[in-house]
Amino acid sequence: MMTAARPTxxxxxxxxxxxxxSGVMTAGEIxxxxxxxxxxxxxxxxxxxxQIRGGEAAALLRLxxxxxxxxGDGFDxxxxxxxxxLERFAAEIPLAAQSLIAGDSSLGEPPQSMAAPGARRFDLPxxxxxxxxxxxxxxxxxxxxxxxxxxxxxxxxxxxxRRSFAAESDRLAPSVAAIAAGRLAAAAVEGPWKLPLATPRxxxxxxxxxxxxxxxxxxxxGVRFVAGYPITPATExxxxxxxxxxxxxxxxxxxxxxxxxxxxxxGASYGGVPALAATSGPGFSLMTESLGLAVAAEVPVxxxxxxRSGPSTGIPTKSEQADLNIALYGLHGDAPHIVVxxxxxxxxxxxxxxxxxxxxxxxxxxVVLCDQLMGQTRMVVERPPETTFAGERRFASANGEAYRRxxxxxxxxxPMAIPGMPGLMYTADGLEHSERGTPSSQAKDxxxxxxxxxxxxxxxxxxxxWAMIEGEGEIAVLTWGSCTAPAREAIARAKSLGLAVKLxxxxxxxxxxxxxxxxxxxxTRRVLVVEQTHSGQFARYLRAEHAFDAxxxxxxxxxxxxxxxxxxxxxxxxxxxx
Amino acid sequence: xxxxxAIVLAAKDFKSDTxxxxxxxxxxxxxxxxxxxxxxxxxxxxxxxxxxxxIGCSSRLPAYTTCYGFHGVHxxxxxxxxxxxxxxxxxTVIALGGDGDGYSIGGNHFLHACRRNVDLTYIVMDxxxxxxxxxxxxxxxxxxxxxxxxxxxxGVRPFQPLVIALASGANFVARAFxxxxxxxxxxxxxxxxxxxxxxxxxxxxxxxxxxxxRQWKELVRPAPVGATDDPARAARRILTDDGFNLGVxxxxxxxxxxxxxxxxxKTLEDVAREFRL
Ligand SMILES: Cc1ncc(C[n+]2csc(CCOP(=O)(O)OP(=O)(O)O)c2C)c(N)n1
Ligand code: SF4
Numbered sequence: 067m068m069t070a071a072r073p074t075x076x077x078x079x080x081x082x083x084x085x086x087x088s089g090v091m092t093a094g095e096i097x098x099x100x101x102x103x104x105x106x107x108x109x110x111x112x113x114x115x116x117q118i119r120g121g122e123a124a125a126l127l128r129l130x131x132x133x134x135x136x137x138g139d140g141f142d143x144x145x146x147x148x149x150x151x152l153e154r155f156a157a158e159i160p161l162a163a164q165s166l167i168a169g170d171s172s173l174g175e176p177p178q179s180m181a182a183p184g185a186r187r188f189d190l191p192x193x194x195x196x197x198x199x200x201x202x203x204x205x206x207x208x209x210x211x212x213x214x215x216x217x218x219x220x221x222x223x224x225x226x227x228r229r230s231f232a233a234e235s236d237r238l239a240p241s242v243a244a245i246a247a248g249r250l251a252a253a254a255v256e257g258p259w260k261l262p263l264a265t266p267r268x269x270x271x272x273x274x275x276x277x278x279x280x281x282x283x284x285x286x287x288g289v290r291f292v293a294g295y296p297i298t299p300a301t302e303x304x305x306x307x308x309x310x311x312x313x314x315x316x317x318x319x320x321x322x323x324x325x326x327x328x329x330x331x332x333g334a335s336y337g338g339v340p341a342l343a344a345t346s347g348p349g350f351s352l353m354t355e356s357l358g359l360a361v362a363a364e365v366p367v368x369x370x371x372x373x374r375s376g377p378s379t380g381i382p383t384k385s386e387q388a389d390l391n392i393a394l395y396g397l398h399g400d401a402p403h404i405v406v407x408x409x410x411x412x413x414x415x416x417x418x419x420x421x422x423x424x425x426x427x428x429x430x431x432x433v434v435l436c437d438q439l440m441g442q443t444r445m446v447v448e449r450p451p452e453t454t455f456a457g458e459r460r461f462a463s464a465n466g467e468a469y470r471r472x473x474x475x476x477x478x479x480x481p482m483a484i485p486g487m488p489g490l491m492y493t494a495d496g497l498e499h500s501e502r503g504t505p506s507s508q509a510k511d512x513x514x515x516x517x518x519x520x521x522x523x524x525x526x527x528x529x530x531x532w533a534m535i536e537g538e539g540e541i542a543v544l545t546w547g548s549c550t551a552p553a554r555e556a557i558a559r560a561k562s563l564g565l566a567v568k569l570x571x572x573x574x575x576x577x578x579x580x581x582x583x584x585x586x587x588x589x590t591r592r593v594l595v596v597e598q599t600h601s602g603q604f605a606r607y608l609r610a611e612h613a614f615d616a617x618x619x620x621x622x623x624x625x626x627x628x629x630x631x632x633x634x635x636x637x638x639x640x641x642x643x644x
Numbered sequence: 645x646x647x648x649x650a651i652v653l654a655a656k657d658f659k660s661d662t663x664x665x666x667x668x669x670x671x672x673x674x675x676x677x678x679x680x681x682x683x684x685x686x687x688x689x690x691x692x693x694x695x696x697x698x699i700g701c702s703s704r705l706p707a708y709t710t711c712y713g714f715h716g717v718h719x720x721x722x723x724x725x726x727x728x729x730x731x732x733x734x735x736t737v738i739a740l741g742g743d744g745d746g747y748s749i750g751g752n753h754f755l756h757a758c759r760r761n762v763d764l765t766y767i768v769m770d771x772x773x774x775x776x777x778x779x780x781x782x783x784x785x786x787x788x789x790x791x792x793x794x795x796x797x798x799g800v801r802p803f804q805p806l807v808i809a810l811a812s813g814a815n816f817v818a819r820a821f822x823x824x825x826x827x828x829x830x831x832x833x834x835x836x837x838x839x840x841x842x843x844x845x846x847x848x849x850x851x852x853x854x855x856x857x858r859q860w861k862e863l864v865r866p867a868p869v870g871a872t873d874d875p876a877r878a879a880r881r882i883l884t885d886d887g888f889n890l891g892v893x894x895x896x897x898x899x900x901x902x903x904x905x906x907x908x909x910k911t912l913e914d915v916a917r918e919f920r921l
Contacts, residue, residue: 330727
């Protein structure tokens with residue numbers, strides 16, 4: 067049984083698969099919400115093939131009595147609504163001998179590649195069962211089947227279904243009937259998948275995706291203008307923000323392209339309204355010239371890059387961390403700016419809010435590197451704590467003297483005039499300029515303004531949020547972004563095997579927190595660098611920007627396969643034995 | 645446009661003391677003077693006017709005024725101005741630049757700015773050449789104009805910006821000439837006063853790379869008929885004239901785009917409610 071291999075977490079991982087339109091995502095979302103309402107924790111990621119509609123899709127769930135932030139090593143249950151294109155998910159849905167594959171034999175058999183480890187097969191005649199119910203659908207039968215195996219109570223499931231079909235009430239009754247029929251079908255199956263009795267929960271819990279969390283964090287940070295151009299997997303962030311920002315008195319614009327989106331955001335921010343653009347790699351590439359403009363003209367702006375596999379159009383629907391290089395180094399010239407990265411779905415909120423505050427306070431662009439895995443995963447989290455970040459934009463006030471927009475101040479931040487303020491008129495400029503903003507090609511002005519812009523982001527105190535640090539040990543895992551969850555789980559397992567490992571997950575990538583990272587790793591002899599890129603971008607960045615006393619080793623893999631806790635645990639155990 | 649100010653500024657008050665980098669005789673001097681005059685005629689306050697430009701000789705203009713300005717990157721004046729105007733509808737926002745900036749690298753934004761019809765004025769100083777990069781063909785250059793980058797001429801049909809603006813939905817289309825200060829100032833003032841996207845193409849000679857454009861002052865003339873509100877008729881007139889008819893050629897009555905603002909604002913706590921289990 068798979069759960070036996072998990073000494074610290076008792077969780078059940080379920081994949082619900084089917085062709086596009088078969089409703090696997092709806093089934094998965096209802097299952098997650100039902101588990102959440104019943105008091106459990108859990109998450110649901112989504113993966114799909116390249117087709118716009120009609121292609122294969124999979125809802126990947128993991129449910130537990132304790133908070134879970136990432137996928138496990140494999141899946142305990144695979145429920146196939148149909149078998150279409152399933153073999154393409156073989157690598158993403160690893161099964162073991164103890165796993166169960168449930169699906170409709172009348173529609174075919176599981177692909178050889180998935181059945182190979184010897185997973186148990188259960189014939190679940192979804193189509194035939196659904197036919198017995200007027201307007202019954204196989205996905206709802208599958209949902210009932212899964213809920214029964216997990217031991218989820220009827221009430222929670224019905225409440226979740228009610229919420230899901232709130233807008234299509236005619237679908238509720240057939241769905242409830244199909245769910246009940248699916249439950250009956252599960253009676254014949256024996257297995258270890260029952261979730262324990264949920265511990266009563268007292269605190270408020272939220273159910274949201276990373277894209278929603280980032281959007282909400284932006285609004286909390288004060289963003290009142292958003293511009294974007296549709297792109298997977300950032301579109302949902304824009305779609306979530308569109309009504310939400312309107313409701314609180316802001317605006318979202320659909321731009322004609324990302325060149326326009328970033329410039330609209332810069333224009334709004336120049337007008338005094340905190341602004342954001344959301345995109346993914348291809349769009350981020352288009353924005354880089356104008357991000358340099360925001361650096362030079364000192365206009366605060368936030369860009370959220372929900373990373374997907376690259377280069378070029380790459381794999382639009384799947385995650386990777388390979389935009390690190392462009393976010394850090396992609397602007398031409400010496401262009402100091404902020405790059406931060408959330409380390410979990412919930413942290414997308416905090417990190418984006420922080421990015422807005424940093425951008426505003428430092429009058430600089432801030433890039434938030436999120437990714438598809440966090441962005442599109444829906445997760446049960448504790449209500450995120452209220453965090454107060456220092457940092458407001460400093461505005462100029464008329465003082466009779468000729469206004470110097472780019473005045474050389476001790477902090478490097480110069481008070482900003484906003485159109486409408488009398489007596490402070492100036493022209494913001496991407497051309498190098500004097501303190502007054504007048505274009506200048508003189509060496510002394512260039513040096514002074516380069517120093518100023520560097521100084522303002524390097525001399526500021528970034529506070530405690532620069533990294534998430536847990537545990538102690540002679541060996542450490544140094545990671546970032548969505549690799550944090552599996553790293554954390556690997557470290558918990560290592561601990562139960564007698565190996566103490568420290569976790570450092572970097573939230574502030576640029577400017578490089580050199581001293582803080584060195585202090586955090588003082589006394590550490592070995593550092594395992596964990597990331598999801600092909601070329602080891604994070605490890606290269608660390609070697610280039612930071613000094614290490616410890617020995618560094620890199621565990622790096624490109625998308626779309628996530629790093630799994632077991633991969634990281636193996637690397638740790640192998641290295642510690644040497 | 646903002647409400648007229650009680651303290652009326654003279655045209656010269658809209659010019660800053662920064663000395664333009666332009667070549668002596670460049671048409672853009674005339675555009676600067678016309679614009680200053682239009683702003684004075686409209687009794688605007690300089691702190692309520694923002695000039696947004698791209699890159700090129702012509703795009704240097706904002707710093708030569710006493711208004712707020714944004715000299716951005718090549719081709720992106722329109723989206724920057726759009727974001728500013730949507731976020732700050734209280735301001736008078738004027739985008740400006742050259743023909744390369746607006747029709748080539750920024751061509752896509754030109755189409756969509758016309759379509760969107762945000763209450764902006766867009767002034768293009770068209771000299772049928774890339775001045776700043778020292779004389780290459782632009783989208784409005786004649787196909788046989790010889791130059792070092794495309795010897796013998798670029799061999800490509802010039803672009804018809806006014807017709808494209810009409811087809812894309814601009815609410816106001818006019819042609820002016822930089823040498824005609826009073827006429828240009830009137831047209832600019834009318835463009836600013838007209839709600840929606842107002843496009844003013846100003847023929848503005850590049851005396852350095854296109855010295856033959858000094859002749860333009862002999863060729864320009866007022867358009868024989870006044871503005872129409874029929875885009876098809878305006879398009880036909882523009883397509884059949886020789887490019888030197890001046891004046892407001894089209895003035896429509898499309899409602900400008902301005903996103904709805906909510907009256908009863910929700911709080912962030914209200915927004916977060918949807919996340920709660
Ligand atoms: C992305 C980018 N590409 C190229 C340039 C170089 N460049 C500067 S101005 C210009 C053309 C300017 O021509 P136009 O817009 O017609 O203005 P003019 O100088 O004639 O007033 C070019 C190509 C640039 N600054 N940025
Ligand atoms: S190069 Fe031409 S457009 Fe540029 S300033 Fe000189 S005359 Fe004017």
